[in-house]
Amino acid sequence: MELDRDRLLWLYERMRLIRAFENRLHDDFAAGVIPGFCHLYAGEEAVAVGVCAHLGDDDFITSTHRGHGHCIAKGVPVDEMMAEIRGKVTGCCKGKGGSMHIADVDRGMLGANGIVGGGPPLACGAGLMASIRGTRQATACFFGDGGSNQGTTAESLNLASVWKLPVVFVCENNRYAETTSTDYSIGGPDIAGRGIAFGMPGIVVDGQDVFAVYEAAGEAFRRARDGEGPTLLECQTYRYFGHFEGDEKKYRTRDEEGHFRERDCLEGFRKTVVAGELLSAAELDGIDEASEAAVVKAVEFAEQSPLPEPAECLDDVYVSY
Amino acid sequence: MELDRDRLLWLYERMRLIRAFENRLHDDFAAGVIPGFCHLYAGEEAVAVGVCAHLGDDDFITSTHRGHGHCIAKGVPVDEMMAEIRGKVTGCCKGKGGSMHIADVDRGMLGANGIVGGGPPLACGAGLMASIRGTRQATACFFGDGGSNQGTTAESLNLASVWKLPVVFVCENNRYAETTSTDYSIGGPDIAGRGIAFGMPGIVVDGQDVFAVYEAAGEAFRRARDGEGPTLLECQTYRYFGHFEGDEKKYRTRDEEGHFRERDCLEGFRKTVVAGELLSAAELDGIDEASEAAVVKAVEFAEQSPLPEPAECLDDVYVSY
C-alpha cells in the first residue's frame, strides 16, 4: 500500500474529526440542544475515511441516516454541518434538512437519507452520469447491514453490475439495524456474497482497520474507474452509541461493546503508525487537539448563527413554479 | 423418483391441457375475440406442472402476468378460466380480472399478477400463515427471469430465508423479459445463486423436463413442509409465443426458437414414458384428444356465458363500505 505521510495524516485527521464531532453531538443531545433524530457514526470512522480517501471533489457519495461521518470524510465543512444539525440558516442545507438529510452536492455528497435503501439507486444515477459521459468519476454508495435487505439495494447491485457502473457499494455491517442483529435479519452466510450473486466482487473487509478498508477500496475504485464495474465491500464494524441518541441499547451487551471498543480504529491506527515509525505520537496528539478545537469552533459557529426566518419554509421546493 | 401411473397420467394431462388452452388462445387472439393483454405459457408447461404436482388443494401458489399455466396446474377449471379471459360473468373473477388477474383463492391460486415482482411478498404471506399456524401447507411462488431482478423478489427471498417459511421460489427463466435477454439483464452467473446468497438452496433445473422439475420440487417441498425453509429453483425454459399476443418477436431468432421447440416438454415426456413402457402412445393420444375437447368445451362455455351487467363495476371493491 503506497500511503505517504500526507495521506496517513489525512486518514487520521478525518477519522479523528469524525470522532470528535460525534462525541460532541452525543453530549449536546443529552443536553437537549439538538432537535430531532440523531444517528451517530462513532466507531465506524475507518470505513468512511478509508473509502473516501480515494475520492476527489468531483466524485460522489450517497449516504444513510447515519451520515455525519460520510460528510466529514468527503470534505463537508464541520461548521456548516454543525449549523445544519442545529437547524441554523448557515447550515449546509440552510436548516431545512437536519442530521438526517445533511448534504453538500457541490462537494459530491448526495445527501444523508432518511429512507433505508434510499441511496443505492441514486448512486447508480451518479455512476450512470459518469458512464454516459465517459468521465472517470466514481461513486461510493454507503448502506448498512439493515439496508442490505432492502429491495432497492438488490436492484441497484444488479443494475450497476449489468451496466458496469463505476460504483463501489460499501456495506457498513455494524451488526445491528436498530435493535435487530444481523444474526436474525441476514439470510445467507454474509452480505458480501450478495454482490457475488449479482455479478461483482464481494469482499469482507475489517472495517475497524482503516488500512484494510483503504486497500480494498483502492482496488474497487480502480476497477470502477477502469470500466470494470462495481464492487461490494462488506465492512465489518460497530457503532459505539445507540441506534439514535436516546436509545438504551438493551439489545446488546456491554461485553460486546467492550470487545469492539478494544478494536477501536483510532487506537489501531495509532499503534500501527507509531510502531512503524510512520507518524509520531506527538503528531497524532496534535491532530487530536486540532479536531477537538475544530468541533468547538463548529459549535460556536452554529450557536452564533441565526435560525431561519419562518417564512423560508416556503422557499426551495422548486427551481420555478 | 416414485411416479406411479396415475401421477404420470396427471402430469401429461395437465401439461397437455395447458398447451391446448394456450394454443387456442393464440388463435382466438389473432381472431380478435380476446380483449386486453394476453401472455401465453406454451412451452413452459413442465415447470408449472412439475411444481404443482406436489401441491394439494390447501396449498398455495402465487403467479405472474403469464398465469394460465399455473392456474391449470393448480386445478382451476378451464371453463371458468376461459370465461374470465373473455370477460364473462361466469369467469373465475366474474370478468373483473381477465387474463392478467386470473385467480381462484379457494383453490389456493392467489392470482396472476400484473406487477412483475408482485407475487413473492404475497407468497411469503401464505407461507407465514402456515408457519404461524404450524400447518404443513406449502406455497409455490412463480416468477420470471425478469422478475428475479425486482427488489420485491430479493426482499422476499431474504424474508423467507430468515423466517424459514415454507415457500418454494420457482424462477421460470425463459431467457427473456419482454425483449430483454437474460444475457443483458441478469448480473451474476445465474439466478439460482441469488437464492444461495440469501441463505437457501439455489438449484438450476432443466425446465423442459417435467421429471427433473418434479424431482427438484419434491425435495424443495419436503424441506419447506419439514420447516427447513425455502428453496429457489431456477427452471430453464422457453416461451413459444411472443411476450404477449401481437408481439413480433424481433428480438430473437427463429433458429433459437427451433432449438427449444426440439426440446419440447410434451414430446420429451412422450418419448420417455413410451420408451420406458410406462404409458402407451395410445393413452397419450387419448389425453391429447381429451385436452382439445376440454378446451373446445371451455370456449363454448365462455361464448355462451353472458357478459356482466355494466353496473357490476361497482361491486366487490369492499366487503363493506
Add this chain to the structure above:
Amino acid sequence: MSERELTYRAAINEALQLEMRRDESVFIMGEDIAGAPGRDDPEMVDAWGGVMKVTEGLVREFGPNRVRDTPITESAFVGAGVGAAATGMRPVVELMFIGFMGVTLDQIFNQAAKMRYMFGGKAKIPLVIRTTIGAGFRAAAQHSDATYSTFVHFPGLKVVAPSTPHDAKGLLIAAIRDDDPVIFCENKVLYDTSGPVPEGDYTIPLNSAGHPREGSDVTIVAISRMVNLSLDAAERLSAEGIEADVIDLRCLSPWDENAILESIEKTGRLVVVDEDTPRCSVASDVAALAATRAIGFLDAAVQIITPPHTPVPFSPPLEDYYVPDVDSIIAAVKATL
C-alpha cells in the same frame, strides 16, 4: 365515578392486546416492534417495543411467533401481511412512518387494495397497516408526512386517523375485525396525550365522524391532531361569542359525508383543517363536498387551512410555520363571518 384515563399510545396497545387475546388469527409484525429479535436473554426481550413504544409488552404475552420483528424489507413484510390476510390471518403490520410508504406502495395499492375486486369479490384482505403521521418532532421531510390522502385516493382501502385515545382504541379494534384493508394513522404528537378510555372491547364504526363540540355559527372539519387545535380555537372563539361546530373526521375513507353536510346546513360556514399538504387532499374533498352538495347553504367562501405545498422542513421555526396553528384556524373562522 371517575373514568379511566389512558394515553393514546396505551389505548392502541390495549386494542392490540385485546384482539390478540380474542382471536388467534391476529398477529403483528414490523421493524423492532418487540426488539432484539432472536435473542433469548430475558433482559433483551422487548428491547424496544417499537420505535414509538406502542407495542411494548406484547411480545412477552404473545411470543415472537405472533409479535414478529422483521428485517428492513417493507415490500416483503407488508406484502406478507397481504398474503397472510388472503389466506386467513388478520395481520396488523406496522409501517414505522407513513413516509416509508414509497418502498412498499405496490403491495398496498396494487395488491391489498385491488385484490378483492380483481378476483371478482372472491377474496378478502382483513389487513391493518398501522402507521404514524404528523409533523412536530423535528424529524424532517421523510419522517413527518401526514400523507393519508394518498391512501384515501385509492379504491379498496379504508383509512382512519383517530384524534383521541378513546377513538384510537375503538377504531383499531374495528379495523382489526373488519374484512377489508385498513390504513390506521397514528399521530406521533398525540401518543402522550391522555383521555378517557373504557375497559374491555368496543368498536367505533369505520365510516363514522366524531362530533366533539356543537355550535351553530361555523363548521370546522378537522383531522387527527388538527381536531385538538380546532377545539382550542373553538374555545377561544366561544369567548368571543362565536360557537363552532367541530367535526372530527376520524374516518377518511369511507367518510361520513352526512355529518359534514348536516353541520353546514346548520351553520352555513365551513372551515377545513388538515395537516396533509393541500393538493388532492381530504381537505379538498371536504370543500368539494360543500361545492357539490351544500352550495345552497353556504353563506361564505369555504376556508381551508393546511400546511403549504412544501415538504416538511427540519428547523424548528420552519416546522412551526409549516404546521397549522390555532391562530390560523381562528383567522379562517373569522374570514367566514
Add this chain to the structure above:
Amino acid sequence: MSERELTYRAAINEALQLEMRRDESVFIMGEDIAGAPGRDDPEMVDAWGGVMKVTEGLVREFGPNRVRDTPITESAFVGAGVGAAATGMRPVVELMFIGFMGVTLDQIFNQAAKMRYMFGGKAKIPLVIRTTIGAGFRAAAQHSDATYSTFVHFPGLKVVAPSTPHDAKGLLIAAIRDDDPVIFCENKVLYDTSGPVPEGDYTIPLNSAGHPREGSDVTIVAISRMVNLSLDAAERLSAEGIEADVIDLRCLSPWDENAILESIEKTGRLVVVDEDTPRCSVASDVAALAATRAIGFLDAAVQIITPPHTPVPFSPPLEDYYVPDVDSIIAAVKATL
C-alpha cells in the same frame, strides 16, 4: 397552407428526438424502450421501440448509451434517473404504466421530490418521468389507472397531462428543459389520435391551461382524454344552444387557477371531468377552488364527473361503465342549468 399533422405518439417521439439532438445531457431509459438490448444483429436493434412504440427509432439515431433499456427494476432505474439528474444530466425515464408507481414511489416521492428542499435549494433535479395513464384498453386494474392525483399531491413534483399532439410535444420539450422533476402523463388511448404539430421546437409553459373552446354558459374543466370527450359534449350542447367554456387542465401541478376562476366568473357554472378516481383528486381540487375562491360567482352546485371509487375492471361492459362518457358530461352540464 396545410398544417402538418402528427399523432400524439409521433409528437412525443419528435420532442424526445429534438431535445436529444439539442442537448447531450438528455438521455432516455426504461424497459424495452429500444428492445433487444445488447444484441448487435441489425434486424434486432429497436425491436420494440417501447411497449407503446413511442420511442421507436431513437436508439438508431442516438445509440444504446443514450437510449437505455433497463432490467425490470423500477426503483433502481427511476432512482438512477434522480441521481443522474442531481449530478448534471437530464434524464427522461419511462415508467411503462402509472400503475407501476408503487414499486418505485420512494425514489419519486422521497428522493426526487424532496431533495432540493431538504438540501436547502442546493440541488436541482431536472428529471422527466414519462408514464402512461388511462382506461379503455381492457388492460384491467393494474395497467389502467389514471392516478396522477397521487403525484399532484406531493410537493416538489410537477405534473402535466397533455390532451393533444400539439401540447404533448410542447409540454414535453418544456418538461425536459425544466429544472424540476416532472411527471409527464401520456394517455394510452390518445396515442393514435392526430392533430396539427408545428415543426421544430417550441415549449408550452408548465403552469398553463389550454382553452380549446370558448363559451359563456358553463365551464367544463377537463383533463387529458376527458378534454376530447368534453369537446364532443360541448358540440352536442351547442346544438341545443348551450355554449360551454372548455378548459384543458393540461398542467396539474402547478396549475392555472386563474384560468378556471376567470371562466367561472364568466359562466357561473362548473363541471369538472376527470378520469382519475374521485377521492383526493384533481377534480376535488377544482371544486375546492370554486368553493374557496369563486363561491360568489357560482349559480349552481358544482358537478364532478369521474369514474367510481373502484379499481378499473377488465370486462368491456364494466370498463365502459367505469370511464366517464359524453352522455354523463352532458347530463352534468344540464344539471347546472
